Structure formats: C-alpha cells, structure tokens
Amino acid sequence: MFLLIDIGNTRTKWMLRDNYGVHQHNSFLTEDIDQDHFEFDVAIKKILISNVAGFEKEAILKIKLKKFSCPVEFIKAHKKLNHLINNYQDATKLGTDRWLSALSVSHEIKKTAVIVSVGTAVTIDYVSFDEKKSQHTFEGGVILPGLHLTKNALENNTADLKNSESVFQIPPINTGNAIQSGFILSVLGNIKSFFELASSKSRDMKIILSGGDAELIHQHMDEDLKKYVSIKKDLVLEGLFVFASH
Template sequence: MFLLIDIGNTKTKWMLRDKGRIYKHDSFLTEDIDQDHFEFDVAIKKILISNVAGFEKEAILKIKLKKFSCSVEFIKPQKKYKYLLNGYKEPTTLGADRWLSALSVSHHIKKSAVIVSAGTAVTIDYVSFDQKNNQYTFEGGVILPGLHLTKNALANNTANLKSFEGVVQMPPINTANAIESGFVLSVLGNIKSLFDIACSESQDVAIILSGGDAELIDQHIDKSLKKYVSIKKDLVLEGLFIFASH
C-alpha cells in the first residue's frame, strides 16, 4: 500500500492506494499539517511526497509519519527519469509539482502537451514528445500569481482595488469583473503562447488543465483550442504513483 501526499501552498492532497485501486483520497489546508490526518489500520509499504510549501512543513510531516515505520521519500526533480528529460537549466530547482505533473502526463499520452496548474500560483509548462525515440522533454514554462494572490496583491497594494467576487466580462464594467477578467485573460494568453510554441514543433498537442481554478480557465478558453483541452485534477498524485510503482 502506498501513501501519496501532495503538499501545496494552500491545500495538501493525499491518496492511499495500491497498484490496483484507490482506497482513500482526501485533502486539508496545508496550514493544518500539524494535525492528525493520517489514521490508517493498513500496512503502508512506502510514502512518497511532493512538497512546494517549504522546509518547515516538510519537517512537521516527517514527525507525523514516523508512526508508519516505512520508507518516506520526498521527490526531487531529476535530469532524467525513464522517458522524461528535464530541460531546466538547473534541473533540481524545478518545482517537484511541475516535474511530477509532467511525468504523469507523459506516462498517459503519446503527444506533446501544455500543462496548466491553476492554483495558488499558476504554472503553464510545455512538454515535448519525440515519437521516434519515445522521449519526452520538460522544455520549460511560466509562473503567474493565481487568482487569490492576484486579488490580494491588488487589495493590499492599491487604494481602491478591493477584493470582491467578480466574473469574466468583456469589456468589464466594474472593478471586480476587471480584476477577474484580467487574471483569466492573462492565463489564457500564456496558454496560447506556449501552445503556439508546441505547435511549431509538433502536429499533435494536448492542453491539460489541473488545479482548483481549472474549470474557470476551461470555461473561457478559446473555442479554437477546446478540442485540445482535458481536465486532470490529480496530476501530482499520479506522478507520485508512477514513482511508487516502478
């Protein structure tokens, strides 16, 4: 049995599974990581973790997981893992979540992909596929503030741009809608830019959306791109499972 844990900046997701099926799947706020979230009667063979929330959270979780008396591994990006190359200039500085998402996508599809994770931060990454050599390469990507961060930054650093709930509207006719629309259009523009790069090198490209705001982005993506889009919620956990089962 594997315990897979994805520690994000805002939310921590986890999954208890073996090679055949998922037994439990839940989440909690990362700020509550010091509480007892993992109470199982089954024997855990291995624990694999992705952490982007800093060393303190990692140290707390290590203490919490000692009771399982099994291998605990925090996954770090590598220069190469199986069929996936890491094109980052300094491979180990790539976020573990981005690396694991790329691994998950490259494990399940035989094409190039633009991978979008819309959470606390938004990452938009390009993974190329060399069909002849069955080789994927993480080519790089962009990082943007997520919707919540965008609203907070504007509310905290300007006099009149307070954080209210808005909707995407073109053109926006109130401040809340202007902020919401600005965020979504920024993400969509970056997706299109990475998609164009991918299409210049490959005839078959997928767009994979994940993260808490995946549906929001999907609602407004250009009709010309819709046929390329799919939503995959647990890319990081899927990537951890690939590490666990090989």
C-alpha cells in the same frame, strides 16, 4: 500500499493506493498539517511526498508520519526518469509539482503537451514528445500568481482596489470584474502562446488543465482550443505513483 502526499501552498492532497487502484483520497488545508489526518489500518509500504510549501511543513509532516515505520521520501526533480528528460537549466531546481505533473503526463500521453496548473500559483509548461524515441522532454514554462494572489496583491498594494465578488466580463465595467477578467485573460494569453509554440513543433498535442481553478479557465477558452483539452485534477499524485512504480 503507497501513501502519496501533495503538499501545496493552500491545500494538501493525499491518496492511498496500490497497483489495483485508489483506496482512499482526500485533502485538507496545508495550514492544518500539524493535525492528525492519516489514520489507516492497512500496512504502508512507502510514503512519497511532493512539497512546495517550505521546510517547516516538511519537518512537521515527518514527525506525524513516524508512526507508520516505513520509508518516507520527499521527491526532488530528476534530470531523467523513465521516458522524461528534464531540460531545466538546473534540473534539481524545477519545482517538484511541475516535474511530477510532467512525469504523469509523459507516462500516460504519448503526445506533446502544454500542462497548465491553476492554483495558488499558475504554471504553464511545455513538454515536447519525440515519437521516434518515444521520449518526452520538459522544455520549460512560466509561473504567474493565481487568482487569489492576484486579488490580494492588488488589494494590499493599492488604495482603491478591493477584493470583491466578481465575474468575467468583456469589457469589464466594475473594478472586481476588471481584476477577475484581467487574470483570466492573462492565463488564456499565456496558454495560447505556449499552444502556438508547441503546435509549431508538433501536430499531435494536448493541453492538460489541473488545479482548483482549472474549470474557471476552461469555461473561457476558445472552442478551437477546448478540443485539445483534458482536465486532470490529481497530476502530482499520479506523478508520485509513477515515481513509486519506476
């Protein structure tokens, strides 16, 4: 049995699974990582962890996991693993969450993909696919502040822009809607740019949406893009399981 843990900036998700399927699956606020979230009666073969929340969270979790008396591995991006090549300038500097998401997609989908994670930060990555070699390559991507970071930045650094309940509106006629709509249009514009790049190289492709605000972005996408979309909530955890099984 593997314990797979995805430490995000806001939430930490975990999954207990083996080759037969998922046995348990849950999440908690990352700020509560010092509490006892892992209580299992089953034997754990290995614990694999993706962490983008900093060294302090990693150190706390290491202490909490000692009771399982099994190997604990904090995953880093590789230059090559299975059928995925990492084309980042410095392969080890690619965020573990982005690499594991690409690893999951490369394992499951034999197509070129645009991978979009909409959480505390928004990442939009392009993963090409060489059909002759059956090989994916992580080609790069962009990072944007997520919706809450965008709202908080504007609230904290401007005099009159306050965080309030808001909806998508074109054209927006109040400040809250202007912020919300600006964020959504920014993400959609970046997705479209990467979709056009990917589709210029490959006719057979997918857009993978993940993260807490995936549905928010999906509902505002053009219908011609929606037909390429799959929503997958646990890409990082699935990537950890691919890594565990390699």
